[in-house]
Amino acid sequence: xxxxxxxxxxxxxxxxxxxxxxxxxxxxxxxxxxxxxxxxxxxxxxxxxxxxxxxxxxxxxxxxxxxxxxxxxxxxxxxxxxxxxxxxxxxxxxxxxxxxxxxxxxxxxxxxxxxxxxxxxxxxxxxxx
Numbered sequence: 001x002x003x004x005x006x007x008x009x010x011x012x013x014x015x016x017x018x019x020x021x022x023x024x025x026x027x028x029x030x031x032x033x034x035x036x037x038x039x040x041x042x043x044x045x046x047x048x049x050x051x052x053x054x055x056x057x058x059x060x061x062x063x064x065x066x067x068x069x070x071x072x073x074x075x076x077x078x079x080x081x082x083x084x085x086x087x088x089x090x091x092x093x094x095x096x097x098x099x100x101x102x103x104x105x106x107x108x109x110x111x112x113x114x115x116x117x118x119x120x121x122x123x124x125x126x127x128x129x
Contacts, residue, residue: 002026002037002118004101009123014093016127020086022101022120035079038105040116041086043097043125050100052111056084064110091127098122 008020020041024034038057044050053073054065060077069088077084084101104117 002028002034002103004103004118004120006099006101006120006123009099009125011126011128012091013128014091016091017087017089018091018125020088020099020101020123020125022084022086024082024084024103028104028117034082034103037103038110039075039077039084040102040105040110041075041084041099042102042113043095043099044122045094045097048097050113052113053099054086055105055110066111088125091125093127093129095125096127097125099125 003025004022006020006022012018027033036058040055041053042050043053052066053069054075056063056075056077063075072090074087100122101120102116105115108115
């Protein structure tokens with residue numbers, strides 16, 4: 001079982017920056033650990049569906065982002081620390097949401113929530129005007 005836990009949420013003013021972390025532990029059903037698993041970031045605003053933010057392959061060589069965050073958000077990962085990061089800049093009030101990391105993507109599209117098995121509880125990000 002893979003366990004994910006997010007850190008780093010908080011209150012930030014519009015235009016500000018924040019870095020989220022997602023720590024992973026455990027193994028998936030095939031025995032794979034964090035360094036062999038791709039990771040996704042999603043967010044869910046009140047009253048809205050969970051939406052894709054970004055994705056990194058297991059190696060960290062390829063990242064993909066939602067159009068709305070391209071150029072402002074950046075994902076990185078440290079496989080030695082079993083942690084993936086989401087650096088967010090130029091934040092907007094409408095990006096207030098609970099941010100989740102996800103793992104266990106083996107098939108399907110990387111931007112689809114149903115493609116992931118493991119989810120963290122999320123961390124609240126609030127962007128004030």
